[in-house]
Amino acid sequence: MALLKVNKLSKVFGGLRAVSNFNMDIAPGELIGLIGPNGAGKTTVFNLLTGVYVPTEGSIVFDDKSVAGLKPYQITQRGIARTFQNIRLFSDLTVLDNVKIAYHFHVKYGILESVLRIGRYMEGEAEVERRAIRFLEIFNLADKKDEIAKNLPYGEQRRLEIARALAAQPKLLLLDEPAAGMNPQETQQLMEMIRWIRKEFDLTILLIEHDMSLVMGVCERIYVLDYGSVIAQGTPLEIKNNPRVIEAYLGEEVD
Numbered sequence: 001m002a003l004l005k006v007n008k009l010s011k012v013f014g015g016l017r018a019v020s021n022f023n024m025d026i027a028p029g030e031l032i033g034l035i036g037p038n039g040a041g042k043t044t045v046f047n048l049l050t051g052v053y054v055p056t057e058g059s060i061v062f063d064d065k066s067v068a069g070l071k072p073y074q075i076t077q078r079g080i081a082r083t084f085q086n087i088r089l090f091s092d093l094t095v096l097d098n099v100k101i102a103y104h105f106h107v108k109y110g111i112l113e114s115v116l117r118i119g120r121y122m123e124g125e126a127e128v129e130r131r132a133i134r135f136l137e138i139f140n141l142a143d144k145k146d147e148i149a150k151n152l153p154y155g156e157q158r159r160l161e162i163a164r165a166l167a168a169q170p171k172l173l174l175l176d177e178p179a180a181g182m183n184p185q186e187t188q189q190l191m192e193m194i195r196w197i198r199k200e201f202d203l204t205i206l207l208i209e210h211d212m213s214l215v216m217g218v219c220e221r222i223y224v225l226d227y228g229s230v231i232a233q234g235t236p237l238e239i240k241n242n243p244r245v246i247e248a249y250l251g252e253e254v255d
């Protein structure tokens with residue numbers, strides 16, 4: 001059974017059909033790529049899946065329930081978390097606080113308890129801190145926990161953004177161009193990390209990426225968007241050899 005089922009999804013901005021009749025089925029545990037030329041509609045699909053935009057038409061069913069039209073925080077609580085093409089951290093907060101904030105979605109205590117800092121609040125806070133540090137350790141950021149997020153080098157900010165998304169304990173993780181701005185060695189490490197977190201956290205992952213070495217290296221299936229519509233889907237090998245995809249996007253570059 002599908003974890004995510006998207007049916008005939010469309011988004012119209014003024015006269016522009018940014019996403020048109022988009023269908024996608026993702027089974028639990030899959031690692032899927034979404035590729036296509038600039039402006040093809042990839043980020044708009046992510047924005048529809050995460051409640052940033054309300055669909056013009058179509059349905060989004062996640063974990064057997066409709067999530068179309070819900071607010072972003074409601075969708076996070078249902079189990080979909082994301083990173084952004086342009087990193088969006090709480091740049092003036094510490095590394096640790098960036099991860100702790102994501103945990104607060106999942107720790108429940110009353111206002112009185114939190115104001116008085118008693119009972120479950122204090123236990124909750126200690127637990128949140130412990131778990132947040134564990135995430136930072138996984139992402140090799142624990143020794144930077146007290147640094148201000150904006151002072152981290154670019155590659156570490158990207159890792160922190162993924163750590164924060166995972167701290168919300170999603171079932172589905174959406175990564176928007178995770179390798180952007182990375183050198184080949186960092187991209188290679190990122191690939192290994194993506195494979196590892198999927199296994200470790202029992203995740204399903206959908207990623208947008210222009211770096212074909214990463215997409216072809218980690219994804220099991222790939223969807224190709226062009227002008228808002230899916231023009232192909234299949235295994236990396238099928239996509240590499242698809243004449244329509246080569247013409248619209250890949251050119252002669254992929255070997």
Ligand SMILES: Nc1ncnc2c1ncn2[C@@H]1O[C@H](COP(=O)(O)OP(=O)(O)OP(=O)(O)O)[C@@H](O)[C@H]1O
Nearest residue numbers: 013016018036037038039040041042043044045085
């Ligand atoms: N809020 C908006 N208002 C109007 N048009 C928008 C809006 N968001 C996106 N678009 C348009 O929708 C189309 C798809 O944009 P989108 O950002 O989804 O493409 P993309 O495939 O993610 O591109 P890239 O690879 O460059 O990030 C573009 O023509 C874009 O200008």
